[in-house]
Amino acid sequence: NAGVMQNPRHLVRRRGQEARLRCSPVKGHSHVYWYRQLPEEGLKFMVYLQKENIIDESGMPKERFSAEFPKEGPSILRIQQVVRGDSAAYFCASSRQGMTGELFFGEGSRLTVL
Amino acid sequence: ELKVEQNPLFLSMQEGKNYTIYCNYSTTSDRLYWYRQDPGKSLESLFVLLSNGAVKQEGRLMASLDTKARLSTLHITAAVHDLSATYFCAVDKGQGGSEKLVFGKGTKLTVNP
Numbered sequence: 001n002a003g004v005m006q007n008p009r010h011l012v013r014r015r016g017q018e019a020r021l022r023c024s025p026v027k028g029h030s031h032v033y034w035y036r037q038l039p040e041e042g043l044k045f046m047v048y049l050q051k052e053n054i055i056d057e058s059g060m061p062k063e064r065f066s067a068e069f070p071k072e073g074p075s076i077l078r079i080q081q082v083v084r085g086d087s088a089a090y091f092c093a094s095s096r097q098g099m100t101g102e103l104f105f106g107e108g109s110r111l112t113v114l
Numbered sequence: 115e116l117k118v119e120q121n122p123l124f125l126s127m128q129e130g131k132n133y134t135i136y137c138n139y140s141t142t143s144d145r146l147y148w149y150r151q152d153p154g155k156s157l158e159s160l161f162v163l164l165s166n167g168a169v170k171q172e173g174r175l176m177a178s179l180d181t182k183a184r185l186s187t188l189h190i191t192a193a194v195h196d197l198s199a200t201y202f203c204a205v206d207k208g209q210g211g212s213e214k215l216v217f218g219k220g221t222k223l224t225v226n227p
Contacts, residue, residue: 040220043215105157
């Protein structure tokens with residue numbers, strides 16, 4: 001079984017452009033989480049989604065950031081009008097519905113804003 | 115607000131030696147996770163600790179959880195170079211059925227020959 005798949009793995013954007021990061025969860029997993037990791041830091045929770053629903057977005061910046069997990073297709077984390085401070089690794093993770101256990105992480109998308 | 119603190123943040127040790135990494139957290143939680151991250155890579159799940167007194171071992175690594183003290187330890191026995199990585203503990207902040215984790219800053223472990 002494929003694990004969590006993220007793309008692109010590396011993305012370079014200029015200030016003011018948009019970044020779209022995609023995440024396909026483990027097959028059969030209906031819970032998706034996005035985390036951000038700054039250099040030399042731990043991961044920080046951004047948003048938790050189930051199919052077509054945002055369950056908890058308490059870690060998302062109020063502006064420019066949005067996330068979705070449509071009925072069909074991958075979850076998308078969208079960052080509009082990127083700034084240098086958005087440069088980070090963005091990790092997606094998935095878990096199985098109703099299970100209390102570990103998260104399965106993707107390999108991350110590394111965003112560099114010039 | 116839940117805070118998770120690891121120490122040490124940097125650890126350099128010789129092969130064959132033993133050491134312990136500590137993870138303290140500030141509010142009640144019954145679920146704690148340990149992850150390993152190699153440079154530029156994703157997080158690999160090492161242990162899930164679900165109850166007070168839980169102890170799990172895998173190879174040279176052993177993790178334990180004391181929910182009353184809000185403390186978890188990751189003990190390394192007879193370290194080898196392949197264990198060099200960054201180790202994160204994470205505590206579940208979410209409601210039942212979700213894994214909204216709060217991570218420590220990580221312990222960067224270097225094992226020297």
